[in-house]
Amino acid sequence: VGTTNGIKRFDIAAKTFKRFNNIKDGGRDDIIGLMKDSKGNFWSTINKGITMFNLNDKKFTNYGVSDGFQVNTFSIKPNQYKARDGEMFFAGSRGLTSFYPDSIPQNKNIPTIVLTDFRIFNKEVKLDTSITEKKVITISYKENFFSFDFASLDYTNPVKNQHAYKLEGIDKDWNNVGNVRTANYTDIEPGEYIFRVKGSNNDGVWNEEGASVRLIITPPWYNTIWFKGLGILSLFSGIGFIFITRIKKINKEKKLQEEFTRKLIESQEDERKRVAAELHDSLGQDLLIIKNKVLISLKKADNVKKLKEDLSEISELTSSTINEVREISYNLRPYELDRLGLTKTIQSLIDRAGQATNISFSSDIDNIDNTFAPEIEINIYRIMQECISNIIKHSNATEVLTKIKKSTIDISILISDNGKGIDSGKNDLNPQRKGFGLTGIPERVKLFGGSFNIESGLQKGTKVHIIIPKET
Numbered sequence: 001v002g003t004t005n006g007i008k009r010f011d012i013a014a015k016t017f018k019r020f021n022n023i024k025d026g027g028r029d030d031i032i033g034l035m036k037d038s039k040g041n042f043w044s045t046i047n048k049g050i051t052m053f054n055l056n057d058k059k060f061t062n063y064g065v066s067d068g069f070q071v072n073t074f075s076i077k078p079n080q081y082k083a084r085d086g087e088m089f090f091a092g093s094r095g096l097t098s099f100y101p102d103s104i105p106q107n108k109n110i111p112t113i114v115l116t117d118f119r120i121f122n123k124e125v126k127l128d129t130s131i132t133e134k135k136v137i138t139i140s141y142k143e144n145f146f147s148f149d150f151a152s153l154d155y156t157n158p159v160k161n162q163h164a165y166k167l168e169g170i171d172k173d174w175n176n177v178g179n180v181r182t183a184n185y186t187d188i189e190p191g192e193y194i195f196r197v198k199g200s201n202n203d204g205v206w207n208e209e210g211a212s213v214r215l216i217i218t219p220p221w222y223n224t225i226w227f228k229g230l231g232i233l234s235l236f237s238g239i240g241f242i243f244i245t246r247i248k249k250i251n252k253e254k255k256l257q258e259e260f261t262r263k264l265i266e267s268q269e270d271e272r273k274r275v276a277a278e279l280h281d282s283l284g285q286d287l288l289i290i291k292n293k294v295l296i297s298l299k300k301a302d303n304v305k306k307l308k309e310d311l312s313e314i315s316e317l318t319s320s321t322i323n324e325v326r327e328i329s330y331n332l333r334p335y336e337l338d339r340l341g342l343t344k345t346i347q348s349l350i351d352r353a354g355q356a357t358n359i360s361f362s363s364d365i366d367n368i369d370n371t372f373a374p375e376i377e378i379n380i381y382r383i384m385q386e387c388i389s390n391i392i393k394h395s396n397a398t399e400v401l402t403k404i405k406k407s408t409i410d411i412s413i414l415i416s417d418n419g420k421g422i423d424s425g426k427n428d429l430n431p432q433r434k435g436f437g438l439t440g441i442p443e444r445v446k447l448f449g450g451s452f453n454i455e456s457g458l459q460k461g462t463k464v465h466i467i468i469p470k471e472t
Contacts, residue, residue, distance in 0.1 A: 111154035152199030160202035190219035341369035395419030
């Protein structure tokens with residue numbers, strides 16, 4: 001060993017010992033010396049026994065009392081010797097230890113790895129079968145502080161058995177814990193995991209397959225699959241219900257709109273028939289009478305007195321006919337709309353209603369002329385006409401207030417009375433009633449994108465509130 005190469009190899013081995021065993025010099029060399037056996041392994045004493053170092057694979061094997069040595073501590077003085085036949089001698093505090101390195105038996109047995117216990121909050125859990133045979137363990141989210149005990153079943157030198165474990169889904173790598181035989185876990189989230197453990201015998205022969213068990217940590221009821229599924233089902237059911245309700249509402253509104261359109265067409269047709277009948281019967285008859293009167297008067301041209309009487313009668317009949325024509329024209333389209341504008345036309349409607357009844361009508365109306373298209377103006381007028389007509393016919397009111405207010409975005413119409421109110425249990429708002437009534441007003445409002453609201457109660461009067469957007 002005195003050759004240069006030998007010294008270099010010892011130096012490398014010594015540095016390797018220090019690096020792998022994390023030995024500090026502390027003012028002296030803790031590695032007393034090195035001896036090489038026939039297989040190229042280096043032997044020396046360390047602070048906890050004797051170690052063998054394989055330079056090729058850089059692995060240590062340590063030996064102590066558990067391996068048959070007298071002590072784990074050897075003298076710091078030169079205390080080792082190698083004989084010519086390869087026998088090695090190490091002097092300890094209690095005598096001399098000697099052996100042939102080639103004669104040390106190697107344990108090639110692959111140990112069986114088993115789980116030996118399962119604890120929750122450090123208390124043993126009684127399982128329905130032995131944990132060594134258990135395939136699945138189920139605990140609740142409240143019991144997620146648990147531990148496993150395990151063992152390598154090789155009793156050659158149990159204190160040198162090594163272990164490593166991991167909880168798949170939590171640990172990315174194996175936890176190498178040496179001779180420790182317990183794995184502790186705290187605050188693990190609900191889910192499914194697999195606990196695995198592997199181990200070795202005293203000579204580092206590992207059972208890589210090891211032992212395993214599936215661990216299920218159940219979540220709280222509100223996080224379970226069935227509850228979430230029920231929630232999703234309820235959500236879709238709710239959406240379906242809302243969708244069906246919405247479709248029914250749309251269909252109902254469509255039917256109401258169709259009914260309104262039908263009634264409107266019928267009303268227009270009835271109006272045309274009425275006008276035609278009045279023109280034919282009343283107006284036609286008046287004109288015929290006027291014509292006959294004129295013809296008769298022409299025959300009596302020599303009788304000035306009689307002629308004057310006939311002309312006076314013709315004049316009165318003509319005036320009556322003109323008024324009748326005006327009334328018919330007014331019903332078709334109030335002439336004031338074109339001559340006076342919507343604001344004064346509505347005010348005129350209110351004034352005529354007050355003059356024709358004992359009801360006290362008051363009003364507060366902003367100027368809304370030229371705010372809407374002509375076809376919307378006539379609808380607004382008809383709405384006001386219908387509301388006032390209903391009040392006169394059905395409310396038994398003594399006072400009526402009409403407010404029309406104009407803002408930057410819409411027109412607000414409020415018509416309120418102090419009458420007997422509307423009984424919702426009767427057919428006052430029944431869309432099946434003949435004619436329009438109050439049920440026709442909302443449909444007219446919808447035609448130009450407005451909103452309609454009515455507040456009423458028995459003996460509490462009635463308030464009709466209509467909002468019409470200006471952009472229409």
